[in-house]
Amino acid sequence: MGKLLVLSLCGLILAACGGGESPPVATPIPFGRDESPQLAIMAPEIAELLRNLPWARDGSEETEQLLREIAGAQLPRPNLGQERVPEIVQLIEILGEQHWYRDGLDGDEKFGLTGLFRTYNSLLSGRRNTATGEQEYAFEGEYNFPALYASAIEQKRFAVTKPGTTSLTFIALGEIGDEGKAEEALRHATTYINDIVRLAGTVKSTTILIIIEPNLEICGWAYSAIYATQIRPDCVTPTIVVHELTHLATPDVFETWFEEGTAYWVAQHLAPIDTPLRESAQLRRETTFDTGCCIARDDEYAATVRGAAAFWYDLELIIGAEAVGNAIKAVPGGVGREAIPAIIRFTPADKQAAVRSLITERCREYRQARMLPCTIPAR
Numbered sequence: 001m002g003k004l005l006v007l008s009l010c011g012l013i014l015a016a017c018g019g020g021e022s023p024p025v026a027t028p029i030p031f032g033r034d035e036s037p038q039l040a041i042m043a044p045e046i047a048e049l050l051r052n053l054p055w056a057r058d059g060s061e062e063t064e065q066l067l068r069e070i071a072g073a074q075l076p077r078p079n080l081g082q083e084r085v086p087e088i089v090q091l092i093e094i095l096g097e098q099h100w101y102r103d104g105l106d107g108d109e110k111f112g113l114t115g116l117f118r119t120y121n122s123l124l125s126g127r128r129n130t131a132t133g134e135q136e137y138a139f140e141g142e143y144n145f146p147a148l149y150a151s152a153i154e155q156k157r158f159a160v161t162k163p164g165t166t167s168l169t170f171i172a173l174g175e176i177g178d179e180g181k182a183e184e185a186l187r188h189a190t191t192y193i194n195d196i197v198r199l200a201g202t203v204k205s206t207t208i209l210i211i212i213e214p215n216l217e218i219c220g221w222a223y224s225a226i227y228a229t230q231i232r233p234d235c236v237t238p239t240i241v242v243h244e245l246t247h248l249a250t251p252d253v254f255e256t257w258f259e260e261g262t263a264y265w266v267a268q269h270l271a272p273i274d275t276p277l278r279e280s281a282q283l284r285r286e287t288t289f290d291t292g293c294c295i296a297r298d299d300e301y302a303a304t305v306r307g308a309a310a311f312w313y314d315l316e317l318i319i320g321a322e323a324v325g326n327a328i329k330a331v332p333g334g335v336g337r338e339a340i341p342a343i344i345r346f347t348p349a350d351k352q353a354a355v356r357s358l359i360t361e362r363c364r365e366y367r368q369a370r371m372l373p374c375t376i377p378a379r
């Protein structure tokens, strides 16, 4: 701060000498007058770490948002027996060691850090279940989040993307030993998110948390309510990452055929396991499921998922991937059977007959396997 002031005074004096104007009168800014009000509500030891940084004084909305999240994350929760200040001091000290932080923060870095502190806060604060009145915590007791976030900051394992009109931050967490996998998952996520959103829907959150979890029984798990996913280290492949992220982008339909079928279809479409791509949907239907990595599910479940994904493949052959994606995106949350009207709506007139006969055929084929949306609306 002192250094900046001296430089600008020199500049002004030189200008004054050259132009022959009267020398400027320096008006020192009283301590704290030009700073964010957020600093006033932070613990002094945290505010001290931020107060004199140029980025924290620019008064922009991005800065205020970031400072607000830091202020929220450091608030002690005495009723929960949580004292946050030392943890936040540590996170900000680690930030202070990073070259990308020391050279100032651009808009994306501020947005990313805002998401980082927001998710940190919500994981540790939990939320009240309105039905039971109980405070609930995602992944309760499973992780040492202060340590995981410290390592994510140290290795800059967060990334800001813009898959639609708004920005989205991925934050990848992994214990020591899984950090490389977390980085890999982050890379796959940022590579594929634009296409996932194009095909499957929008992510209605500004953050997605990816946690590498070695003790998962299955390859991955998506938590739509909190926009988080756990992925087993040996399953960190483009296919699995795309699958789990598709769950977070598609409407919550609560029908296995729709949710899993769509996730498999999008993953196979964007990041196929079997290369080269099988040419016909029939072949894909028979061969492309990598269920080997996951716990054995019952046959009915497998048939439902396989059938649903194959249904999207077959539909893709008739109307193209974009139209399939538009149909998926048009399905309202909660009602899987609405998929059929959406499909019909996105089918051009000259393809209607083929699509209707595909639906009829598949409905007969999968009726036993809970793939139920078999009422085809009149044209």
Ligand SMILES: [Zn+2]
Binding pocket: 243, 247, 259, 260, 263
């Ligand atoms: Zn799934």
